[in-house]
Amino acid sequence: MTGILGIELRRSSALLAGAVTAVLGVAGLYVLGFTGQTALWDQQWSLLAVFQRIMLVLLWPLALAAGAWQAGRDRRDRIEELLGTTPAPDRRRLWPGALAAALSLAAGYLLVLAAGSAKVATAAGHPGTGWWAVTAVGALALAAAGLLGLGVGRLLPYAYTPAVLGVGSLAGLLAAIELTRFGDPGKPGAALLLPYFTSTISDFQTVDGAVSAGQAWWFGGLAAGGLVLFLASNRLVRLLAVVPPALGLALATPMLTVPAFPIDPAAVAEVCTTDSGPKVCVTAAHSRRLPTLVGPAREALLLLAKLPNAPVSVHEAAPGAGRPQPATEAWLDPDNLGSTELTARILAGAGTPICVSNEDDDYLEVLRARAITAAWLHGSHPAPGTVLTTEEQTHRDTMWTALVALPTAEQERRITAVRAAGLDCGDQAAALGIGAGR
Structure with missing residues (x-):
């Protein structure tokens, strides 16, 4: 398994997707230095974790498109019929590619955190509460986008699928920003189902633990649904791909009613x-x-x-x-x-x-x-x-x-x-x- 995973990392687009994620994320952090706005993230670990999540408005569509592009590799190389003659089931062959994509995207996301850590470490007094959970959910959300892209890309293996997925999801996320602009920032409600946060927080606030837990269920369900869609070989099993996201949504629903960004007693x-x-x-x-x-x-x-x-x-x-x-x-x-x-x-x-x-x-x-x-x-x-x-x-x-x-x-x-x-x-x-x- 390890050897196959290594081959996938070397030959697929997974590492490239992770590298692009890291480069764009780091650029998103430090481009604020030109306008003197790095205080949006460099004063506390919690601020950095939340700001990373805000950047998912651009990184999530990219990961979705990257997954769909990788799913179309066999068709682009014209080896679908050849692979179909092998006795091994498709899931055994496809599983390492899915793992490579998820790990690369998550690693790229964590590299952005590492790039910002040196600056935060010199300025932060109180590190913030629960920032590690916010970061972990962000990495999961990005991996879920890659797996969902793989699933849709295999279901619709057309040359234009990655572009449609990327542009369409970006347009949808930008539209969601406008729809949530007039709501209560402290109680985002359904906006918490988005991969990004619609606003930053102050260094006195934290992300409620129930929010991170609920988002973990939701994005974990999306990731599982995308993986089922990618690995499935028949129509019936593909229909079952809606079960994990539905279950994740049901488990995440309680978070929609809690104050998302309460004052952190340890910070004040x-x-x-x-x-x-x-x-x-x-x-x-x-x-x-x-x-x-x-x-x-x-x-x-x-x-x-x-x-x-x-x-x-x-x-x-x-x-x-x-x-x-x-x-x-x-x-x-x-x-x-x-x-x-x-x-x-x-x-x-x-x-x-x-x-x-x-x-x-x-x-x-x-x-x-x-x-x-x-x-x-x-x-x-x-x-x-x-x-x-x-x-x-x-x-x-x-x-x-x-x-x-x-x-x-x-x-x-x-x-x-x-x-x-x-x-x-x-x-x-x-x-x-x-x-x-x-």
């Missing part, structure tokens, strides 16, 4: 300083950034100390923390951890994260109030790291002038009110009371 767990200075904490997902945060965070605490009931520690505001912000803590939004002006980012909103989205009507007013607060605490306007249009800078200059024209006690009262509003996720723009006709 806090990692804190242990020295004698004020406590500074980040999430486990961003633990590598703790050393760069300590100095700016403690500087921000010194500046915040001018307020009554000032905070005494700094914490990353992790999503899903499930607790209100204590008055004794200053929180920093995770998106600001990469800033070069961390002190000013902590001072924005007087140590509170922003509670409105950029789609809200009052977003700009709240952003202005938080920036003016940071400038007042820092003692200079604008606060470091602020880059604005001339029009916006003029507007904020007017707000700053109006604030510092007030008595010192009133200035302090308003800045304190901004912090109080932020602690309760209230209206910080109204608390400052300056700008927008206030």
Whole structure:
């Protein structure tokens, strides 16, 4: 068996399909470097595993077409009649080719993971939960595409079958992206039956174990169905090829109702300083950034100390923390951890994260109030790291002038009110009371 498998690997298109998969996958990872977007996958193993799955929108049709192409080898070489005269059953002759195709495609997929691992290993703090299962299901899905292509290619051994399968499945997967665009990203439902994920995740999320298990059943059923279709010699057995996918779908159905990408408790767990200075904490997902945060965070605490009931520690505001912000803590939004002006980012909103989205009507007013607060605490306007249009800078200059024209006690009262509003996720723009006709 090993010798036959080696011959198949050398002489069939299986190795070529695996190599093309690896090359395209690695290119898909690193082409993002030209636009500075490698953070979509290089910060955590879970992000890499999910991003690989997203790339299956292109790799899956390729594997399907490659399988169909390999299935047509005997007809292209005009040896079908010759092989039909041998006493050995077809399945004995075809099985090594199917195994070679599945192993090559899966190996190509895993090589993409290996290519991204060096970059992830230098950046990841918390590795993520269940990423290995996401990767294993991706390899299974790609192998299933190859086996399904083999089955369809043997059933329809025509020259145009690989092209029709490849182009048709690509068109179908792209159409599915449009159909799922308006759904809830957290509950993809039937979209989980696709080989790829329709969205990426944050480094605080994980793929639910039930999703990986359900997808393993589904793609395992597709792989078994394709293999039966490829090995079968008569029409009745080929009809039975629908049984494994149907069984896999039935076993996978429960996953369609679960939240697919929940918050990972291990990723949002806090990692804190242990020295004698004020406590500074980040999430486990961003633990590598703790050393760069300590100095700016403690500087921000010194500046915040001018307020009554000032905070005494700094914490990353992790999503899903499930607790209100204590008055004794200053929180920093995770998106600001990469800033070069961390002190000013902590001072924005007087140590509170922003509670409105950029789609809200009052977003700009709240952003202005938080920036003016940071400038007042820092003692200079604008606060470091602020880059604005001339029009916006003029507007904020007017707000700053109006604030510092007030008595010192009133200035302090308003800045304190901004912090109080932020602690309760209230209206910080109204608390400052300056700008927008206030």
